[in-house]
Amino acid sequence: MSQTLVIVAHGSHLNPESSTPTYDHADTIRAVGAFDEVRAGFWKEEPHVREVLRTVTADEVFVVPLFISEGYFTEEVIPRELRLEGWAEDAWESDGTSATSVTLTAADTGQRVHYCGPAGTHEAMTDVIVRRAESVTGDPDVGEGFGLAVVGHGTKRNENSAKAIQYHADRIREQGRFDEVRDLYMDEDPEVDDVTDFFESDDVVVVPLFVADGYHTQEDIPEDMDLTDDYRTGWDTPAEVDGKHIWYAGAVGTEALMADVIVERARDAGADVGDAVERVRERTRVAGDDSGVDSEVQTADD
Amino acid sequence: MHDRGPTPRGSAGGGFVSSSGTGTDEQVTVSDEAVAALVAAAEEGVDFERLQVAREGDGDEAVYHFETPAVTREELTESEFRDACSNNPEYVDNWWFFEGLERAPANRAFLRWLESGDAEDWDVPTRYDALREGIARSWGQVAVTVMLGAGGRRYELRHEDDVDTPLPELERREDPLAARELVKFDDRGRYRPLKTAPTLPTGWAFVGLDGRDCTHTLDLVYPATVANWHLEREGELDVNHWRETMERQTGIYGVIETWDRGEGHEHVEWVAGACCDDSQCLKRREWQYDDGTDLEAPGGEGEFPCREPCSLVVSAARKWTRLESEQPRTYEFELTPSEKDQIEAIIDAVADGRVDEIREADIYEGANRYRTRFLRAKRFDAGDLGGVPTDPEGEQTPTGEH
Numbered sequence: 001m002s003q004t005l006v007i008v009a010h011g012s013h014l015n016p017e018s019s020t021p022t023y024d025h026a027d028t029i030r031a032v033g034a035f036d037e038v039r040a041g042f043w044k045e046e047p048h049v050r051e052v053l054r055t056v057t058a059d060e061v062f063v064v065p066l067f068i069s070e071g072y073f074t075e076e077v078i079p080r081e082l083r084l085e086g087w088a089e090d091a092w093e094s095d096g097t098s099a100t101s102v103t104l105t106a107a108d109t110g111q112r113v114h115y116c117g118p119a120g121t122h123e124a125m126t127d128v129i130v131r132r133a134e135s136v137t138g139d140p141d142v143g144e145g146f147g148l149a150v151v152g153h154g155t156k157r158n159e160n161s162a163k164a165i166q167y168h169a170d171r172i173r174e175q176g177r178f179d180e181v182r183d184l185y186m187d188e189d190p191e192v193d194d195v196t197d198f199f200e201s202d203d204v205v206v207v208p209l210f211v212a213d214g215y216h217t218q219e220d221i222p223e224d225m226d227l228t229d230d231y232r233t234g235w236d237t238p239a240e241v242d243g244k245h246i247w248y249a250g251a252v253g254t255e256a257l258m259a260d261v262i263v264e265r266a267r268d269a270g271a272d273v274g275d276a277v278e279r280v281r282e283r284t285r286v287a288g289d290d291s292g293v294d295s296e297v298q299t300a301d302d
Numbered sequence: 303m304h305d306r307g308p309t310p311r312g313s314a315g316g317g318f319v320s321s322s323g324t325g326t327d328e329q330v331t332v333s334d335e336a337v338a339a340l341v342a343a344a345e346e347g348v349d350f351e352r353l354q355v356a357r358e359g360d361g362d363e364a365v366y367h368f369e370t371p372a373v374t375r376e377e378l379t380e381s382e383f384r385d386a387c388s389n390n391p392e393y394v395d396n397w398w399f400f401e402g403l404e405r406a407p408a409n410r411a412f413l414r415w416l417e418s419g420d421a422e423d424w425d426v427p428t429r430y431d432a433l434r435e436g437i438a439r440s441w442g443q444v445a446v447t448v449m450l451g452a453g454g455r456r457y458e459l460r461h462e463d464d465v466d467t468p469l470p471e472l473e474r475r476e477d478p479l480a481a482r483e484l485v486k487f488d489d490r491g492r493y494r495p496l497k498t499a500p501t502l503p504t505g506w507a508f509v510g511l512d513g514r515d516c517t518h519t520l521d522l523v524y525p526a527t528v529a530n531w532h533l534e535r536e537g538e539l540d541v542n543h544w545r546e547t548m549e550r551q552t553g554i555y556g557v558i559e560t561w562d563r564g565e566g567h568e569h570v571e572w573v574a575g576a577c578c579d580d581s582q583c584l585k586r587r588e589w590q591y592d593d594g595t596d597l598e599a600p601g602g603e604g605e606f607p608c609r610e611p612c613s614l615v616v617s618a619a620r621k622w623t624r625l626e627s628e629q630p631r632t633y634e635f636e637l638t639p640s641e642k643d644q645i646e647a648i649i650d651a652v653a654d655g656r657v658d659e660i661r662e663a664d665i666y667e668g669a670n671r672y673r674t675r676f677l678r679a680k681r682f683d684a685g686d687l688g689g690v691p692t693d694p695e696g697e698q699t700p701t702g703e704h
Contacts, residue, residue, distance in 0.1 A: 015494070046496075047521075048612070054526060
């Protein structure tokens with residue numbers, strides 16, 4: 001049976017790099033051959049979410065939103081634009097971070113769509129945050145002597161936005177790997193601006209939970225944290241702030257292991273992915289280990 | 303950029319040089335896979351472009367029938383039937399390509415259209431003679447050439463401005479996925495947020511693609527255009543007009559529907575004229591104000607349709623909804639007639655994307671930089687045209703949000 005994965009992401013009219021992580025993860029998943037077709041659709045680029053389903057031939061499609069939290073996009077915009085018949089905001093029966101998947105029909109194409117919860121709230125996302133910390137420090141065992149800040153956009157309009165950040169911060173804290181773990185926000189307290197106030201550790205890894213690098217992760221947050229006076233001049237990694245070393249990781253969504261979360265989302269929704277989860281994990285292994293991407297023949301579509 | 307119909311390479315296109323030169327003597331060979339598929343299909347019977355194949359009886363009793371306009375062979379054993387296939391390779395290859403291989407209906411229709419347009423009146427020998435010459439058609443700004451190569455039909459894609467460029471001077475690509483990066487920036491290095499904007503970069507060529515990779519590549523250059531073109535040809539294109547599209551919007555775009563105030567639709571004419579003209583987008587706009595109210599702005603001549611206002615139009619409409627809620631005022635400025643002309647020239651130059659074409663020292667152009675700086679030095683006071691405050695009573699602050 002033909003099995004297709006569609007990754008849905010925000011995209012941008014202004015930032016050419018917004019779509020890059022989506023394409024990179026699609027390529028990783030394509031390379032392990034778990035799906036006959038792997039495609040991407042966007043809210044601000046083309047193919048638009050509204051037209052992406054008609055570009056794939058399969059009758060059965062797994063749709064994974066590459067978004068950080070449940071909320072406006074995953075519950076309102078994407079189901080509407082995909083024309084999922086019978087969608088309702090409570091279709092996932094989620095508490096804000098527990099969405100799994102629901103199977104509905106797309107009104108225009110008649111395809112059966114397994115509409116999955118966002119990548120960002122999957123439990124495997126916790127591993128990606130930790131991996132991001134390993135990548136930025138170049139230390140696969142980073143933890144001891146380090147604090148970890150998980151940074152969210154935060155928005156008072158959507159309480160699920162902060163819930164997703166807290167969910168992963170809690171899980172990492174429970175692992176006991178880092179000396180301290182905090183959730184911080186751009187738009188609400190505790191604010192990322194005061195990052196050094198929240199940690200005792202001399203070294204702090206800061207991982208923003210964003211899908212792509214852009215204005216927030218490459219301009220706003222680095223300046224707010226005083227990594228630099230002017231984002232255009234760049235910053236050191238680690239950067240010295242108030243006598244502490246800040247290891248700023250950039251958007252978590254650019255971490256190669258993110259592809260694993262997308263595959264797990266589809267698997268949880270019933271996709272037969274074989275050993276793809278293990279193979280994606282193998283391909284995207286550890287900072288400094290270049291066994292990641294190989295030149296395996298690519299068999300399926302974007 | 304518009305359909306010129308199928309053109310044999312080397313005629314209308316003029317000296318279309320490709321990897322295989324102009325025209326080939328490529329003889330068609332039929333793959334074992336194709337023959338096996340036709341043997342299997344004979345049970346149901348085949349009648350495709352004057353290739354007729356049938357089978358009667360089963361097992362050792364089976365006899366085959368093979369017929370083209372040139373040959374009729376009856377009472378064939380399977381072995382003889384296979385020989386007949388090998389001896390009439392064009393008919394069998396043609397059937398295999400369009401009927402044997404699994405393709406999405408839209409892609410199949412597109413690949414046929416590339417060869418024969420809407421005429422569909424070529425017989426198989428004519429079709430294959432044309433394929434040996436190479437057949438070029440435009441899809442947006444992409445020139446697609448189909449030709450015969452080893453293994454049957456092969457496709458070459460390049461910018462239509464590059465059709466006369468020798469292949470070694472172009473960046474050669476074979477992987478459809480390479481198209482994603484290729485079309486991201488225009489020739490000036492600027493990000494292309496709209497894939498169907500007429501700013502496709504030049505300097506590349508996809509070569510040696512099979513049919514599947516050809517349609518895949520085009521779907522990355524111009525996403526969903528083949529699918530929507532096919533729906534339109536089938537009479538099934540789901541057009542969503544302006545009003546329903548804006549009524550559907552929520553969040554920060556929810557405000558747009560308030561721009562429709564039941565006072566006509568001139569504002570939508572302006573939007574369509576500004577954004578959807580062929581100079582801005584190669585899709586042919588099929589959406590109107592609403593189901594009963596067509597727009598007068600030209601929809602364009604493009605091959606593939608636009609079925610609803612795109613995300614760029616929606617974003618721009620949000621901004622215009624806010625701007626257009628302001629009330630007009632009367633301002634009084636002094637301008638010489640030439641200065642008024644100059645302001646008009648500046649607006650035209652920006653709107654038509656001509657700013658970069660205006661030469662440094664061409665002070666005859668109103669939108670020349672020195673001319674414009676002179677106008678600003680003379681007529682601006684503290685950033686205000688004519689020294690006239692935009693909002694003297696401080697009633698309204700023009701919105702500066704993005």
